[in-house]
Amino acid sequence: MAKQAERRAATSEAILAAARRLFGTHGFAATTMDDIAEVASVAKGAVYHHFKTKEAVFEAVFDQVSRDLVAEIDRTARTEKDVLAAMVAGTQHYFAATAKGPTGQIILRDGPAVLGWERWREIDAQHFGGKLPRALSAAMEAGLIARQPVEPLARLLLGAVTEAAVACAGRADVAKAGAEYARAFKSLVEALRVRA
Numbered sequence: 622m623a624k625q626a627e628r629r630a631a632t633s634e635a636i637l638a639a640a641r642r643l644f645g646t647h648g649f650a651a652t653t654m655d656d657i658a659e660v661a662s663v664a665k666g667a668v669y670h671h672f673k674t675k676e677a678v679f680e681a682v683f684d685q686v687s688r689d690l691v692a693e694i695d696r697t698a699r700t701e702k703d704v705l706a707a708m709v710a711g712t713q714h715y716f717a718a719t720a721k722g723p724t725g726q727i728i729l730r731d732g733p734a735v736l737g738w739e740r741w742r743e744i745d746a747q748h749f750g751g752k753l754p755r756a757l758s759a760a761m762e763a764g765l766i767a768r769q770p771v772e773p774l775a776r777l778l779l780g781a782v783t784e785a786a787v788a789c790a791g792r793a794d795v796a797k798a799g800a801e802y803a804r805a806f807k808s809l810v811e812a813l814r815v816r817a
Contacts, residue, residue: 633671635661641682645723649679649731679727679735680744686727687748690718694749704760705810708753712782713803715749720789720799729790753779766813774813782806 639660643652654675658665672678697714698707719725733741742750754775760766785802792798 632663632667635663636668636671637681637685640678644679644682644731645726648726649735676735683727683732683736684744686724687744690724691748703765704756704763705765705814708756709807709810712806715782716786716789716799716802719786720795725790729787750779765815767815
């Protein structure tokens with residue numbers, strides 16, 4: 622029984638690794654279930670056994686990429702002096718990561734279109750989007766920003782970050798655009814800081 626479970630897990634991992642590479646490189650529309658099966662070195666039926674649709678494969682990949690991105694953001698944010706500086710550093714990393722390459726393709730270009738905005742936001746709330754309310758609460762607890770309702774403030778800031786990341790993804794000069802948006806986000810966050 623254990624060996625069969627291990628084989629199932631290994632097959633699922635191979636499918637997700639192949640799909641992640643293909644979705645990140647070619648995009649959702651240009652990737653087929655046949656492509657995923659071929660790159661994963663499994664039968665097409667095995668892909669359908671684990672994932673009923675290409676959209677289901679994409680959702681699993683999106684969740685995985687989102688989780689990995691948050692782990693990277695956490696490593697970046699931990700080096701900062703306080704929670705507001707960590708928010709800025711983490712958001713700067715988010716801009717850089719989602720503005721180009723496979724992460725940007727999966728998270729911003731295909732994510733909302735394939736999953737729909739509601740599902741995209743639900744998954745994001747479990748990862749990057751969920752971190753913002755917690756960070757704002759921590760900043761309020763530390764006396765860095767005035768106490769106020771967290772949810773509206775978090776939604777406004779997250780909306781700004783998402784819109785900026787989408788704008789970066791569409792620019793030819795991604796690095797420059799990301800730096801500009803990161804500076805603008807820092808100005809927004811620093812304006813919230815309580816002055817002594």
